Amino acid sequence: MWEQIRSNRIRSFWVISLLALLLIAAGLAFGAAFIGPDGALLGGTIALGLWLFMWLLTVSRGDNILAALTGAREVDGRQLPQLVNVVEEMTIAAGLSKTPRIFLVDDPAPNAFAIGRNPDRAAVAVTTGLLSILDRDELQGVVAHEIGHIKNRDVALMTTAGIMLGAIVLIGDIAMRSLFWGGARRSRSSSGNGNGAVVAIGILFLILTPILAQLLYFALSRRREYLADACGARFSRYPEGLARALEKLGGSRVAQADRSKVTAPMYIVRPLSPTRAAGSKKSGRSKTSAFSTHPSVEERVRILRAMGGGAGYASYEQAFHQVTDKSVIGARTLAAEGASLAAVAPAAAADPVASFTPPDVPGHAAPGPPPPAQAKRARQASDAFLSASGFHMVRCNGCNALLKIPASQRGRVQSCPRCQTPLP
Amino acid sequence: MTALWILLGLVVVLAFWFVVIYNGLVAARNEVDNSWSQIDVQLKRRHDLIPNLVETVRGYAKHEQQLFERITEARAAAMQAQSAATGAAGAVVVAKAENLLGGALAGIMAVAEAYPDLKASNNFLALQxxxxxxxxRIGFSRQAFNDAVNVLNTRREVFPANLISGGFERREFFQLDEVGERAVPSAEV
Incomplete structure (x- = not known):
C-alpha cells in the first residue's frame, strides 16, 4: 500500500500544520476577545505553546492516552492465548518488525481498533463483545484489518489527528463556556471601546474551530477502511473470515459504551449510540453520508465476497470495481504485488494439517469455509479458552444461542443481544 | 577535450548504475535471509511443542508407542536438518524434513480423534x-520468504543486472507441499 503510506505521511504533516494554524488563530481570537488587541499576542503564544506540548505528548504517549480514553487494558498470552496468537500470526503475515501491544476493552459491543505513532509502536485493541461473538477465522480477519491500518500508517495519522483534534475541541469548548459567562460581563463594560468586531471575530472562530476540526477529521476516513479491508483479506488470505466478521459486527445492536467523537473513526465499524441501537429496524450502520466516518458495512462485505477465490490486492481492486464502479488501490501497489494470491481456508483450530494444503500453487484455490465438523471443533476449542479466561457461559432460552459473557460484564447483560429474551 | 569529458561522464554514469543495481541485489538477498530467519523461529516453535504434545497424548493413548517413536524421530531429523541447512539448497532440505514431521503430526492428531477424553482435555485444547x-505462522512466514525469493530471483536475472549478479545465488522456494507430507500413511483426517 505504497500510495496510502505516502498519502498518510503527507496528511499527517498537513493535519499537524493545519491544526497548529487553527489553534493559534483560536488563541489569537481568544486573547483579543478577552484582553483586547494586546492580548492577541499573548493568546497566540499560549496557543503555540499548547500545540507544542500536545505534539510532544502525541509523539511520546499518544497510544497510551487513546488507550486510556477507551478504557482499554493490556493483555498477554496467558490471559487470551488465542487473541495473542492471532495478532502474532498477522504480524508475521504483514511483515511488521514488531508485534503490536494487545489491549482488551470491557465492552459488550463488538468492535476493534488500532492505535500508535508508528508501526513499531502500535497497539491493537478489541472489545470483550468482539471476542465473544467471533470464531478464530473471523477474529483473524478483524485483526488483519487492524494490522492493515498499522501497516498503511493510518494509525499514525489517526493517533496524531485524534490527540490534536481532541485538544482543539476541548479548547473550543472551554472558550465557548468562558465567553458565555465572562464575555457577557465584559461586553457591557466595554461597549464604547469599539472592539465589538474583535469579539464577533472571536466568537466566529470559537464556533468554527471545532466544526472545521471535525470536518478535517472526517475527511481522513473512508477510503482507508476499504484499503484496510484489502490488507485484511491479503494478510489472512481468507476474505470470507473478514466478511463474516463484518456481517456480525454490522448486525450487532449492542450500544457501545465509548461514544466519544474523537475515538469514533478509529473503530472497524462505527460505534453505535443507544438511540441508534434501539431505534433502527436493521442496523444503524447501513447508510454512508458525507459526515460518516465509515463506509457501509454491507458494501464492504459485498466487496469482500466478490473477490472470487483470490486474496490479493488485485482481486480486491477488481471486486471493488465490480461493486462500486470505482478504483481504490493504487497502480504502484498493484504492480508490486506480482503473482496473484489465492484465498486459503485457514487451519481450523482443531486440525493442524489443514494449513499444509499448498497455498501458492496456481489453480489450487482452496474454497469456502471449513467443513461444519471442523468449525464446530474450532468453536469448542475457542469456548474452552474463553471459559478458562473467566467468561461466563449462558444458554439463551429464546434462540438457544450460547452467550459468552466476560467476567467484567457478568450480571450487567440482562437480555440476549440476539433475540432480546431476558436471561435467566 | 570534449571527448575526455564525455568519457568521464560515461564512467560516472556507469559507476552510479553499478552501485544502484548492486545495492538493490544486496537488499533483496538480505530480505531473503531475514525472512528465512522468521521461518526458522517458527519451525523451532513447532519442534518445541512436540514433546509436550507427545506427553499429553501418551497420558490417554499409551499403546500408540509406534506413533510416538515416529514423531520423535521425525522431530530429531527436522532439528538436525534445520541446524545443518545453509545457502540456497537449505530450504529444500529443511522442507523435506518438515514434511515428514508434518505427516507424523497429522498422524498423532488423527489418533486423538479416537480418544474423546483426550480431545476434551484442557491441556490438549491448549496444545491444539x-x-x-x-x-x-509457518504458512505466513513461508509466504513472506517465497515473496522475497521471487524478488531476488527476478532482480538478478533481468537485464542489465544479470551482467553483475554472478555473486548472488539463485534461491529456491520453500515448498511444504511435496511428496513427503502425503506419503506418510495415516488415518483419514
Whole structure:
C-alpha cells in the first residue's frame, strides 16, 4: 500500500500544520476577545505553546492516552492465548518488525481498533463483545484489518489527528463556556471601546474551530477502511473470515459504551449510540453520508465476497470495481504485488494439517469455509479458552444461542443481544 | 577535450548504475535471509511443542508407542536438518524434513480423534490452539520468504543486472507441499 503510506505521511504533516494554524488563530481570537488587541499576542503564544506540548505528548504517549480514553487494558498470552496468537500470526503475515501491544476493552459491543505513532509502536485493541461473538477465522480477519491500518500508517495519522483534534475541541469548548459567562460581563463594560468586531471575530472562530476540526477529521476516513479491508483479506488470505466478521459486527445492536467523537473513526465499524441501537429496524450502520466516518458495512462485505477465490490486492481492486464502479488501490501497489494470491481456508483450530494444503500453487484455490465438523471443533476449542479466561457461559432460552459473557460484564447483560429474551 | 569529458561522464554514469543495481541485489538477498530467519523461529516453535504434545497424548493413548517413536524421530531429523541447512539448497532440505514431521503430526492428531477424553482435555485444547497457530505462522512466514525469493530471483536475472549478479545465488522456494507430507500413511483426517 505504497500510495496510502505516502498519502498518510503527507496528511499527517498537513493535519499537524493545519491544526497548529487553527489553534493559534483560536488563541489569537481568544486573547483579543478577552484582553483586547494586546492580548492577541499573548493568546497566540499560549496557543503555540499548547500545540507544542500536545505534539510532544502525541509523539511520546499518544497510544497510551487513546488507550486510556477507551478504557482499554493490556493483555498477554496467558490471559487470551488465542487473541495473542492471532495478532502474532498477522504480524508475521504483514511483515511488521514488531508485534503490536494487545489491549482488551470491557465492552459488550463488538468492535476493534488500532492505535500508535508508528508501526513499531502500535497497539491493537478489541472489545470483550468482539471476542465473544467471533470464531478464530473471523477474529483473524478483524485483526488483519487492524494490522492493515498499522501497516498503511493510518494509525499514525489517526493517533496524531485524534490527540490534536481532541485538544482543539476541548479548547473550543472551554472558550465557548468562558465567553458565555465572562464575555457577557465584559461586553457591557466595554461597549464604547469599539472592539465589538474583535469579539464577533472571536466568537466566529470559537464556533468554527471545532466544526472545521471535525470536518478535517472526517475527511481522513473512508477510503482507508476499504484499503484496510484489502490488507485484511491479503494478510489472512481468507476474505470470507473478514466478511463474516463484518456481517456480525454490522448486525450487532449492542450500544457501545465509548461514544466519544474523537475515538469514533478509529473503530472497524462505527460505534453505535443507544438511540441508534434501539431505534433502527436493521442496523444503524447501513447508510454512508458525507459526515460518516465509515463506509457501509454491507458494501464492504459485498466487496469482500466478490473477490472470487483470490486474496490479493488485485482481486480486491477488481471486486471493488465490480461493486462500486470505482478504483481504490493504487497502480504502484498493484504492480508490486506480482503473482496473484489465492484465498486459503485457514487451519481450523482443531486440525493442524489443514494449513499444509499448498497455498501458492496456481489453480489450487482452496474454497469456502471449513467443513461444519471442523468449525464446530474450532468453536469448542475457542469456548474452552474463553471459559478458562473467566467468561461466563449462558444458554439463551429464546434462540438457544450460547452467550459468552466476560467476567467484567457478568450480571450487567440482562437480555440476549440476539433475540432480546431476558436471561435467566 | 570534449571527448575526455564525455568519457568521464560515461564512467560516472556507469559507476552510479553499478552501485544502484548492486545495492538493490544486496537488499533483496538480505530480505531473503531475514525472512528465512522468521521461518526458522517458527519451525523451532513447532519442534518445541512436540514433546509436550507427545506427553499429553501418551497420558490417554499409551499403546500408540509406534506413533510416538515416529514423531520423535521425525522431530530429531527436522532439528538436525534445520541446524545443518545453509545457502540456497537449505530450504529444500529443511522442507523435506518438515514434511515428514508434518505427516507424523497429522498422524498423532488423527489418533486423538479416537480418544474423546483426550480431545476434551484442557491441556490438549491448549496444545491444539498452539499447534494451529504455529502452522499458520509457518504458512505466513513461508509466504513472506517465497515473496522475497521471487524478488531476488527476478532482480538478478533481468537485464542489465544479470551482467553483475554472478555473486548472488539463485534461491529456491520453500515448498511444504511435496511428496513427503502425503506419503506418510495415516488415518483419514
Amino acid at each position: 490452539e498452539e499447534l494451529s497457530s504455529t502452522e499458520n
